[in-house]
Amino acid sequence: MAIDQATVRKIASLARIAISDAEAAAMEGELNGILGWVEQLGEVDVTGVEPMTAVIPNQLRLRDDVIDADPLTGGNRRDDVLANAPAAQHGFFGVPKVIE
Amino acid sequence: MTDLTNLTVAQIRDGHRAGDFSAVEVAEAFNANVAGAKALNAFIVETPEHAIAAAKQADADRSAGSLKPLSGVPIGMKDLFATNGVQTTAASHMLEGFVPRYESTVSQKLWDAGCGMLGKLNLDQFAMGSSNETSYFGNVISPWKRKDGGNAALAPGGSSGGSSSAIAARLCPAATGTDTGGSIRQPAAFVGISGIKPTYGRCSRWGIVAFASSLDQAGPMARDVRDCAIMLENMAGFDPKDATSLDLPVPNWEAALSSDLKGKTVGIPKEYRLEGIDPEIDAMWDAGIAMLKDAGAAVVEISLPHTKYALPTYYIIAPAEASSNLARYDGVRYGLRDLPEGAGLQDMYAATRADGFGPEVKRRIMIGTYVLSAGFYDAYYTQAQKVRTLIARDFEQAFGGCDVILAPTAPSAAFGLGEKMADPLAMYLNDVFAVPASLAGLPAMSVPAALNREGLPLGLQIIGKAFDEQGVLNAGLAIEERAGFTARAEKWW
Numbered sequence: 001m002a003i004d005q006a007t008v009r010k011i012a013s014l015a016r017i018a019i020s021d022a023e024a025a026a027m028e029g030e031l032n033g034i035l036g037w038v039e040q041l042g043e044v045d046v047t048g049v050e051p052m053t054a055v056i057p058n059q060l061r062l063r064d065d066v067i068d069a070d071p072l073t074g075g076n077r078r079d080d081v082l083a084n085a086p087a088a089q090h091g092f093f094g095v096p097k098v099i100e
Numbered sequence: 101m102t103d104l105t106n107l108t109v110a111q112i113r114d115g116h117r118a119g120d121f122s123a124v125e126v127a128e129a130f131n132a133n134v135a136g137a138k139a140l141n142a143f144i145v146e147t148p149e150h151a152i153a154a155a156k157q158a159d160a161d162r163s164a165g166s167l168k169p170l171s172g173v174p175i176g177m178k179d180l181f182a183t184n185g186v187q188t189t190a191a192s193h194m195l196e197g198f199v200p201r202y203e204s205t206v207s208q209k210l211w212d213a214g215c216g217m218l219g220k221l222n223l224d225q226f227a228m229g230s231s232n233e234t235s236y237f238g239n240v241i242s243p244w245k246r247k248d249g250g251n252a253a254l255a256p257g258g259s260s261g262g263s264s265s266a267i268a269a270r271l272c273p274a275a276t277g278t279d280t281g282g283s284i285r286q287p288a289a290f291v292g293i294s295g296i297k298p299t300y301g302r303c304s305r306w307g308i309v310a311f312a313s314s315l316d317q318a319g320p321m322a323r324d325v326r327d328c329a330i331m332l333e334n335m336a337g338f339d340p341k342d343a344t345s346l347d348l349p350v351p352n353w354e355a356a357l358s359s360d361l362k363g364k365t366v367g368i369p370k371e372y373r374l375e376g377i378d379p380e381i382d383a384m385w386d387a388g389i390a391m392l393k394d395a396g397a398a399v400v401e402i403s404l405p406h407t408k409y410a411l412p413t414y415y416i417i418a419p420a421e422a423s424s425n426l427a428r429y430d431g432v433r434y435g436l437r438d439l440p441e442g443a444g445l446q447d448m449y450a451a452t453r454a455d456g457f458g459p460e461v462k463r464r465i466m467i468g469t470y471v472l473s474a475g476f477y478d479a480y481y482t483q484a485q486k487v488r489t490l491i492a493r494d495f496e497q498a499f500g501g502c503d504v505i506l507a508p509t510a511p512s513a514a515f516g517l518g519e520k521m522a523d524p525l526a527m528y529l530n531d532v533f534a535v536p537a538s539l540a541g542l543p544a545m546s547v548p549a550a551l552n553r554e555g556l557p558l559g560l561q562i563i564g565k566a567f568d569e570q571g572v573l574n575a576g577l578a579i580e581e582r583a584g585f586t587a588r589a590e591k592w593w
Contacts, residue, residue: 083201
């Protein structure tokens with residue numbers, strides 16, 4: 001099923017990527033080329049086949065219920081967490097105003 | 101005196117241990133080669149001081165009798181691995197200037213083993229590409245040239261193109277790579293070096309910038325099979341911080357290397373004989389079959405019936421996972437922020453992502469968003485997940501009758517920069533032989549096998565059973581010993 005420019009703009013909006021009309025026009029052709037090509041998967045008989053969820057059988061583990069068991073991924077790392085934020089303020093992430 | 105940059109990882113390790121040279125001499129020699137190779141654009145950041153510091157430590161450890169497994173060996177680090185205090189960009193504008201406050205598990209293991217870092221290696225942006233032309237920091241150039249009198253700049257392969265180019269040009273003896281759909285094997289083949297993608301889960305993904313999490317796997321690239329084994333031993337291992345990490349001991353792959361393949365059976369997948377493929381690729385493949393027979397292996401034809409569906413399956417699953425993984429780049433927590441005058445939060449997200457992602461990354465996020473969207477999820481994504489099950493089952497059944505599989509790594513030798521950028525589908529086809537093993541999570545490696553008529557390297561691929569990196573390395577060694585590949589790019593840079 002071919003997609004049109006309105007659909008391209010819809011996908012871009014879902015993906016939170018701003019695109020110009022020219023980009024939407026160019027992308028319409030590219031995406032249709034790729035989607036048309038992957039559509040051949042529809043011809044594969046998958047009756048009774050489970051979708052793959054884990055490529056190598058592995059058991060999901062629970063970690064020990066300990067606070068800051070791993071100091072790197074535990075708490076009290078505020079300054080590290082904010083170190084690369086484009087607009088950190090007063091120990092928080094800064095964002096543009098979201099309510100009027 | 102020998103040029104230290106011609107030594108392999110094993111030779112540097114052993115020579116340093118024996119006192120033939122100091123680690124600082126080695127680091128200085130490689131630092132000089134890195135500094136003199138700007139024309140290749142293999143590095144995004146050079147870290148000569150890191151290499152020297154590790155080398156001084158290695159020399160001190162030697163005096164103190166406390167050498168580590170890789171003391172004195174400087175390496176290159178693909179700029180997809182987070183390195184504490186050193187910019188990590190995934191070759192994107194989005195992460196330009198991002199300086200992690202933590203170290204990826206794989207890079208930490210290498211530093212703990214005594215390695216030093218020569219720099220962060222260029223790659224395709226977010227590891228999405230097969231030619232290293234999608235990097236925000238410019239194309240990487242292969243050190244190889246065609247022997248046609250022309251001077252065309254060739255692709256080093258991708259996405260680990262900085263790694264491949266740097267090793268082939270003797271800027272580092274080994275480097276890390278990552279492989280989502282061929283990103284270690286195809287660049288290795290393009291420049292005449294070796295590289296192995298281990299079984300999914302062998303190397304921790306923690307601290308590696310995520311592309312497609314069910315496929316991403318780190319692995320080493322180096323000039324020969326032994327060096328790959330040595331590097332992999334020091335990269336692999338269980339990590340509780342990665343939920344898909346394999347809780348298995350790391351074998352001593354180097355110690356168990358053996359090119360004697362008596363009693364082994366090699367499978368030749370008939371579906372990999374593509375119509376219209378360059379006859380030199382098939383000829384190299386046939387030569388590889390003869391080499392493995394010579395090493396004592398039996399050879400059988402096998403069938404992997406769903407091979408032709410592997411690429412389209414990959415180009416649904418990988419973009420779907422990428423669209424989810426890359427949702428984290430929002431201009432709030434790290435990386436680029438583009439805040440147009442008067443814009444609100446949603447506009448800031450959209451502007452930031454429009455500015456920070458390159459065209460190929462956007463294309464894949466868009467495809468992924470579409471195939472995961474309501475109404476299309478089952479037709480595309482679930483269907484692809486089911487076909488992926490069938491592709492993995494093909495391998496399982498084939499391995500009932502063979503120990504390893506031999507195939508070409510890529511359908512052609514290195515192509516010229518710019519030759520395939522206009523057509524995304526033509527570029528995707530480069531990974532036709534590499535993607536199936538990725539979808540099945542299997543260990544696979546590329547070893548250099550021959551030069552084509554243009555004087556460019558061609559690689560052979562060995563695919564093994566899950567967890568059988570040893571079988572893959574051993575078959576690779578058997579080819580390496582017989583192919584006698586010693587060609588190297590003539591220095592022009």
